[in-house]
Amino acid sequence: MHQKADHRVPVLIVGGSLVGLSTSVFLGRLGVRHMLVERHSGTSIHPRGRGNNVRTMELLRVAGIEPDIKAAASLLADNHGILQTPTLVGDAGEWLFKHIDPGGGLARFSPTGWCLCSQNDLEPVLVDSARELGGDLRYFHQMESFEQDADGVTAVILDRGTEERYTVRADYLVAADGPRSPVRGALGIGQSGPGDLFANVSVTFRSTRLADTVGDRRFICCYLTDPEADGALLPVDNKEHWVFHAPWHPERGETLEEFTEERLQRHIRRAVGVPGLDVEITGKASWRAAERVADRYSRGRVFLAGDSAHEMSPTGAFGSNTGIQDAHNLAWKLAAVLDGWADPALLATYDTERRPVAIATSARASARSVEHSHPGFAPAPGVGGSKRGGILNVVLGYHYPHGAVLGADPDRPIVPDALDLTGRPGTRAPHLWLRRANRRLSTLDLYERSLVLLSDAPDDAGWYTAARGIAAADGVRLDAYRVGPGADADLTYEDDSADWAELHGVTADGAVLVRPDGFVAWRATGAVPDPEGVLREVLGTLLRTG
Numbered sequence: 001m002h003q004k005a006d007h008r009v010p011v012l013i014v015g016g017s018l019v020g021l022s023t024s025v026f027l028g029r030l031g032v033r034h035m036l037v038e039r040h041s042g043t044s045i046h047p048r049g050r051g052n053n054v055r056t057m058e059l060l061r062v063a064g065i066e067p068d069i070k071a072a073a074s075l076l077a078d079n080h081g082i083l084q085t086p087t088l089v090g091d092a093g094e095w096l097f098k099h100i101d102p103g104g105g106l107a108r109f110s111p112t113g114w115c116l117c118s119q120n121d122l123e124p125v126l127v128d129s130a131r132e133l134g135g136d137l138r139y140f141h142q143m144e145s146f147e148q149d150a151d152g153v154t155a156v157i158l159d160r161g162t163e164e165r166y167t168v169r170a171d172y173l174v175a176a177d178g179p180r181s182p183v184r185g186a187l188g189i190g191q192s193g194p195g196d197l198f199a200n201v202s203v204t205f206r207s208t209r210l211a212d213t214v215g216d217r218r219f220i221c222c223y224l225t226d227p228e229a230d231g232a233l234l235p236v237d238n239k240e241h242w243v244f245h246a247p248w249h250p251e252r253g254e255t256l257e258e259f260t261e262e263r264l265q266r267h268i269r270r271a272v273g274v275p276g277l278d279v280e281i282t283g284k285a286s287w288r289a290a291e292r293v294a295d296r297y298s299r300g301r302v303f304l305a306g307d308s309a310h311e312m313s314p315t316g317a318f319g320s321n322t323g324i325q326d327a328h329n330l331a332w333k334l335a336a337v338l339d340g341w342a343d344p345a346l347l348a349t350y351d352t353e354r355r356p357v358a359i360a361t362s363a364r365a366s367a368r369s370v371e372h373s374h375p376g377f378a379p380a381p382g383v384g385g386s387k388r389g390g391i392l393n394v395v396l397g398y399h400y401p402h403g404a405v406l407g408a409d410p411d412r413p414i415v416p417d418a419l420d421l422t423g424r425p426g427t428r429a430p431h432l433w434l435r436r437a438n439r440r441l442s443t444l445d446l447y448e449r450s451l452v453l454l455s456d457a458p459d460d461a462g463w464y465t466a467a468r469g470i471a472a473a474d475g476v477r478l479d480a481y482r483v484g485p486g487a488d489a490d491l492t493y494e495d496d497s498a499d500w501a502e503l504h505g506v507t508a509d510g511a512v513l514v515r516p517d518g519f520v521a522w523r524a525t526g527a528v529p530d531p532e533g534v535l536r537e538v539l540g541t542l543l544r545t546g
Helices: 018-029 054-062 066-072 102-108 119-132 182-187 210-214 261-272 318-339 344-371 463-474 531-542
Strands: 007-014 034-038 082-085 094-097 136-139 141-148 153-159 164-175 191-206 221-224 231-235 241-248 280-294 302-304 433-436 439-442 451-456 478-483 511-514 520-524
Touching: 007 018, 007 153, 007 318, 018 034, 018 119, 018 318, 034 141, 054 066, 054 318, 066 119, 119 136, 141 164, 141 182, 164 182, 164 318, 182 302, 191 261, 191 344, 231 261, 241 261, 261 280, 280 344, 318 344, 451 463, 463 478, 463 531, 511 531, 520 531
Parallel strands: 007 034, 007 164, 034 136, 082 221, 164 302, 451 478
Antiparallel strands: 082 094, 141 153, 153 164, 191 241, 191 280, 221 231, 231 241, 433 439, 451 511, 511 520
């Protein structure tokens, strides 16, 4: 056993990109001390990973940083849709979709929406938030090795600036160290899936005249389909800064050195359709798209999150969003165990819940690349296929048939064909606008630091009293709210026609238990003879303490 160390923290995070930083923010919000080490000297400088979906924005809203993210994303606030066209000259081509939320229907399901914020703009916001919450973030520090025993993990860290080494003792380690994860390799965890899909060279460039050719087409991404110069064009500021993804074929022996500045300039000009376009190359980075999922998400006290756990085609921006949602799922469970109100066995549900979601989502990401004819992607026979619903069912509709849930339907697909947020156990809890002490809030704003029990006002069935009694006696982080139109309600309706019970699939004398991550853990569709006994048994099963 390795007990001596220079530093002791409950959680050590390896990797300081989007997922590692999100883990830091979520743990900080829950009061969990932690250290983050990142081998690079700072945050990302390349504008990539820009699509933050509505579920991710819900989590960042509850974390209190949605306004800062929207401010960082203001330059692209009016960009919507994906265009596919031979060139940008003239009116040829078609919109694969012009608006991600046509008609504003998303407002029925969520208090927020999609946000187009590039990784290089989002990461500094996460850094500021993480540090304000007490996170010990150490850039240009690299974990060289680690060992774990029954009581914790001991890691050796190199300060790349001073070349000094120090040791960190942590109860748990979270590896957000990318697709070639050294931690996953050290644990001997394999991967499954189709593997490499395609490769691109991502180019940042400056062009003062391209905006004139683009005109008023405010796209998120434009797929340019000239067979001799296909690629994807993405705006950075809609004025003079742009990104272009050019297909790269290493499987044919093509090397990165062949992508000279002159070749890239010619490629971009032909793809856009303007031979004399001014193109100043300002940066270049290669990347490979793949579909792989780790065979397990943890071993002992070490957990994988983000790209170390799964790789996905970039179409639909599912990868980074799935990773951030991994971090959120894991954070509340780590906090519950470290705070002592859940058994360490709860942590096994991280793999049980999140790995099937990654498998289903990565398959959907590859299928979407086929649907969009992503440049450079020549899928093998049988890859892709027909559309299965829209994107919302993937983003908001996935569910956990097993794990820290009771009463979930194991026969429903992980990602359903249609969105069905009706309070079923294992699904994201429904959104409803309410008021508390003259403050407007969504039901989703209630879920972060504790389990939450919703029941009717007045509480004739005894759920409210039972929950408060258990929280006081057992030390479980459990809040209870009575919802209704009257003065005895803790939460009142903003819309008089609303009915929380109907929305959550229960009667007025039932109750719904929601986890800190906003997923329904269990529900009682009606009254029971002994609500305290039932609720105590449910909590014991969910938290693995019973």
